[in-house]
Amino acid sequence: MERMRATWWIAIAGVLAVAAYAAFAALQILVLNPLAATPGKSLEQIRSEASAVGEPLGGAGVLVFLGVGVLLAVILAVVVIRSRIRPVVTALLFLGLLAFGTPAYFAASFGPGMSLADAFGISGADYSPWSLLLYGISALAVVMAVVLAVVLVLAPRDRVTCSR
Template identity: 45%
Template sequence: MARGREAILVTGTVLVVLYAQLMYLVTQVLTPLSTTPGKTLAEIAAAADAAGEPVFTPLAVALPLGGVALAVAVLVTALRSRAFRSEWVALAYLTLVACGLPVYFALAFGVGMSLADLGGVLPVTGGDSDVWLVLANASFAAFFLALGVSAGLVVRRAGRGTRTLVGPRPAR
């Protein structure tokens, strides 16, 4: 296997795993702590359970793990199939990271609404952790890099097609 392909596989998988871990950390640790300053996660969880608010749900684990599972699927497919070229592997990983932001927003919205509903039980400031901006910046960068890789693939494919063109036909 080529060194560049290995680097793409390792880097892409690691980036998706780190993105998923940070998504979990922001939604399940940093946001609750910054929304309810002075309270511990155990106190927030107890108040949420008492109020029937789903702050800490299995979905917060399942969604990031879904991204990791997709990254592993790309890794296994790329290792098994040489037809899955390096450019397509890179595009797959970039797409996973770019699509992480909408998943984060869907997850964070539910957590934020549940935390807001705890206002009668806990002192809620409405503050949020700014660490989510790391996720946003990573997703935007991956989106634009994916556009660049896609454009390169289109140009390369168009360039291959020009070699088969025949000159103008003579008039009859």
């Protein structure tokens, strides 16, 4: 029972972490980066000027793309809970999902970044430093997954798992 409770809590924390990552990525793509890329303009001015030259900033597409990660997290939570997967394996799976946040962020931000570049004659790169937080979380997830995998391989079996 203790093992299932741990799996539940890890799955809930994993879904919340992925959802928070996706929400912050959307904020970065749709608000923070456009404001940083075009200083002195309001978000409404940026959107209006970009749309006027045929370069919409793609709000719905970004949300749908990032929403896929949240949906994957929910599906993963259901699978690990119903399959009675060990807590340590559950943690590894969610860390892997967080690690893939960086490529998902890059893919979701590519269109809006190019729209900013084309509309304002700037680079399509990130201007807001807040993207570093997303990269850092994904990098930390990779490091934690590697450490957890090493512990899982090297530790005696009864020290890593919870008894039924």
